[in-house]
Amino acid sequence: xxxxxxxxxxxxxxxxxxxxxxxxxxxxxxxxxxxxxxxxxxxxxxxxxxxxxxxxxxxxxxxxxxxxxxxxxxxxxxxxxxxxxxxxxxxxxxxxxxxxxxxxxxxxxxxx
Amino acid sequence: xxxxxxxxxxxxxxxxxxxxxxxxxxxxxxxxxxxxxxxxxxxxxxxxxxxxxxxxxxxxxxxxxxxxxxxxxxxxxxxxxxxxxxxxxxxxxxxxxxxxxxxxxxxxxxxx
Numbered sequence: 001x002x003x004x005x006x007x008x009x010x011x012x013x014x015x016x017x018x019x020x021x022x023x024x025x026x027x028x029x030x031x032x033x034x035x036x037x038x039x040x041x042x043x044x045x046x047x048x049x050x051x052x053x054x055x056x057x058x059x060x061x062x063x064x065x066x067x068x069x070x071x072x073x074x075x076x077x078x079x080x081x082x083x084x085x086x087x088x089x090x091x092x093x094x095x096x097x098x099x100x101x102x103x104x105x106x107x108x109x110x111x112x
Numbered sequence: 113x114x115x116x117x118x119x120x121x122x123x124x125x126x127x128x129x130x131x132x133x134x135x136x137x138x139x140x141x142x143x144x145x146x147x148x149x150x151x152x153x154x155x156x157x158x159x160x161x162x163x164x165x166x167x168x169x170x171x172x173x174x175x176x177x178x179x180x181x182x183x184x185x186x187x188x189x190x191x192x193x194x195x196x197x198x199x200x201x202x203x204x205x206x207x208x209x210x211x212x213x214x215x216x217x218x219x220x221x222x223x224x
Contacts, residue, residue: 008152012146032211043116043202043215044155049162051211081176089154099170100144100213 002027006090006103013080013110021075021088021106023064029095033057033066033073038087038105047075047088080110115139116216118203124222131190133219135203142208144186146170146178149200149218158201161186162208193223 006023015021025031032051036044049059051070064075073090090103116137125131135144142163148156149171157170159178167178175197177189190197200220204213 004154025159034212041217042206043217044213045215046212049211051197052221099160100155102156104154 002031002092002094002101004087004090004092004101004103009087009107010102011108013112014110015082015110016079017110019075019077019080019099019108021108023073023075023090023103025071025073025090025092027071027092027094027101030068031094032053033064033090034091034093035062035064035073036077036091036098036102038089038090040086044089047093069082080108082110082112084108085110114217116203116205116214117203118219119214120219121217123222124224125193126224127194129156129193131193131220131221131224133201133203133221134187135186135188136218137184137203137205137214139214140183141205141209141214142183143206144180144203145206145212145213146176146186146188147202147204148197149202155202158188168176180210190221190223193218195223196220 003026034049036049039046049061050057050066056065091100118211145160146158161180203216
């Protein structure tokens, strides 16, 4: 079956530091890949997505590239802010296209 | 107003009690989902519904049931709550493309 593995947190950074959260997946066929973000006390919201190999998703300064050869979709941001403190979830939607499979989530804490 | 609402937002109950969590959406989406979130485990799918007459089990449906009363309403029931059902529960919706899910704010359930 499909699965998503992401690095465990928490990840603690200083403001303006570079952030990377690793995500790898196992799936048959060609899944679509997503990053969702959960701010404190809120539900998840879509941050970015990529639907085919070599696509780059980007939003709010975050980027992730769909790498089929390494089955990865790592999230990066060049200069984090305190407001980026949240839990980040990597997810995939399989070729059947009917539901999402989530990773365990990575908590990020950005200190001023 | 929020597009996806959940009631109650917090609930404390006792072992053996019947509990219903409700979800309403104003996005006009056909697809609705129930997830539970546990620390380090990400989100796991309990049930999903692609229209009013379609109900499907997710990966952890044991001990839960659902009802899709209308396109806009999808409720989750715990017939006899047990302590290991203590978790954060999220409702989500998507259109028929399913490429983005929209989440409610969550219900924190504690079973004593």
